Amino acid sequence: xxxxxxxxxxxxxxxxxxxxxxxxxxxxxxxxxxxxxxxxxxxxxxxxxxxxxxxxxxxxxxxxxxxxxxxxxxxxxxxxxxxxxxxxxxxxxxxxxxxxxxxxxxxxxxxxxxxxxxxx
Numbered sequence: 001x002x003x004x005x006x007x008x009x010x011x012x013x014x015x016x017x018x019x020x021x022x023x024x025x026x027x028x029x030x031x032x033x034x035x036x037x038x039x040x041x042x043x044x045x046x047x048x049x050x051x052x053x054x055x056x057x058x059x060x061x062x063x064x065x066x067x068x069x070x071x072x073x074x075x076x077x078x079x080x081x082x083x084x085x086x087x088x089x090x091x092x093x094x095x096x097x098x099x100x101x102x103x104x105x106x107x108x109x110x111x112x113x114x115x116x117x118x119x120x
Contacts, residue, residue: 005044006067006096008036008088009051014060029061031080039089046092056113063088063109069120070101074113084109 012029037048056062059076066072073095078084087109094107101118 004068006046006065006070006092008040008046008048008092009054009064009066010036010048011052011054011056011060011062012050013053014057014062028080032061032063032078032084035080035085036088039085040092045096059111059113062113065092065095065101067095067101069118070095070098071103071118072101072116073103073108074115075109075111076113077111078109 010029010033012033014029033048033050040046040048051064054060054062054064054074056074056076061076061078061080063075063078064072065075073091075088075091078088091103091107091109095101095103102115
């Protein structure tokens with residue numbers, strides 16, 4: 001297990017301003033943010049943070065998973081359902097326990113929009 005923190009950024013801008021994008025999200029990023037925050041409230045290793053925009057509007061709600069010196073992940077098409085929340089928590093916990101942050105396919109919260117290599 002790593003000792004550094006991992007971060008989940010939830011886009012709260014998806015579907016708010018643009019009526020024709022983020023069809024699934026409709027500005028529901030705040031709800032997903034609250035649900036993830038409540039579920040991980042006691043977990044000091046994984047912080048849930050708001051992002052006003054992750055530039056993935058057409059496939060929002062978007063969620064990024066990041067940590068220092070690890071792969072970074074961008075997931076899309078999430079919603080505030082228990083299924084999305086559970087998938088993101090599983091991914092975040094698996095991610096946190098990895099040295100390099102490269103999630104195996106079963107641990108990823110699908111769909112994956114991008115994974116970005118770390119700068120080491």
